[in-house]
Amino acid sequence: MTSGIAKIIFFFTALLLAVIYLSLAGKHNPMLTPAATDPCSETLTLTVGEIDNRYAITETQLEEILAEVAALWSAAAGRQLVAVSDEGRVPVHLIYSEDQARSSLERQQNQRIESMRVELSVLEREYNQAQDRYDTRLDEYNDDARQLQSDVDVLQNWIRQLNAQGGFDEAQIKQLEDRQRQIEIRNRELDRRRILLSSEADELNRQQSYLNGRIAQKNSAIEEYNRTFSGTRRFTQGSYEWHGTQSSINVFHFNGLRELKLVLAHETGHALGIDHVENPTSIMYHLMGNQDLVNIRLSDEDRRALQEVCGFDQNLQ
Structure with a gap:
């Protein structure tokens, strides 16, 4: 996954390119997020993108995991904050990498x-x-x-x-x-x-x-x-990226479907504009290793971070 640092690279066409890398320890700059002005004003829609055939996972399985991730964040918000749709604006790609081979x-x-x-x-x-x-x-x-x-x-x-x-x-x-x-x-x-x-x-x-x-x-x-x-690993398994008005979640490697769900939940948090939090058991913590893969859920720190980004007045679920 990626850190919270957003990098701005200007091309000759003045195209804005920003990538959040979870593997870095810097702070996520919400001003660079496309929806930063009001990140929770509309539902974030995810869709199944390209799946490298070297992954032993089907489109249906990925869609089911995305639905679970959407339900996770939506339940915390008390409304449909994230959804899965064939016409979703944020495709999720599974890209095979050397890390996946490892x-x-x-x-x-x-x-x-x-x-x-x-x-x-x-x-x-x-x-x-x-x-x-x-x-x-x-x-x-x-x-x-x-x-x-x-x-x-x-x-x-x-x-x-x-x-x-x-x-x-x-x-x-x-x-x-x-x-x-x-x-x-x-x-x-x-x-x-x-x-x-x-x-x-x-x-x-x-x-x-x-x-x-x-x-x-x-x-x-x-x-x-x-x-x-052995040892804890940084969230280098994926990244949330956007190029101009186009954004995507790219996953580069994972060990099993449970870990994939954690990676996608983490990257979806970044897509909502959420930065890393300090609790090692949190989904939005910058290291992987202490989260409960059997029962993936938001920590209090994850919920507070969501509340701060979305500006909810009511208590989160």
Whole structure:
């Protein structure tokens, strides 16, 4: 978007050319605005202009957003201050720029990071489930191993007692052989389970190593994203321009339809003759970043600025 500084450039034909650039911090000069003598004396009519086909937005979508912007300012004024019409005098153009290409890259990077988050969420869930299964099996194995050792100890004590009493009779020998055979079977089963647990532990280690690697990649992607795209941005996404009696709103880039609505609301404010305000959450603040994109609305400062420009006697809505 643009700042409030208006620049007058005189050509040989004495044509007046003035552009408000939101990216500048200077003051908007209402004397240079075409409707400055009585900016709210008539309805400001917007119309859909040219849309670069590289934008994934239709004329209908843009018209709907413009209608929402018109309703926003009109509600504050208590009358139809802004309207959308096929014959509107202020066309709104979506012009593809290098900034939009950068915004598209930002969106792609953001989608990539979100995709990585989703992947990591699945991997972490699968890893935790596998870890829980392993822990359960390991606890069961340890319980059975302790029980087997206890049974072996009992058997050895029994053998020592019988040896102390003179040895085994035939029935006791058969009993000993049966108990030893059961212990051997249980021991072989424990060995089999131990091998499986060892294999599971190796697989868990591989999963954890892969998971840690993917987490590191995600963190690296986030760091790169923050270095490249983080921070508040000036309203450089668009401008309100006029050439003689002709005016237009040009939008150069935006991240999604909600941000487009904020950009258009800001530029429409300039078209009404409103300068920047000081509240960071205001639509007419010179920086983008603290406004609520989910519920775009005028702040008290925006309303007061509108009242000052339009000279309303009544309280704004």
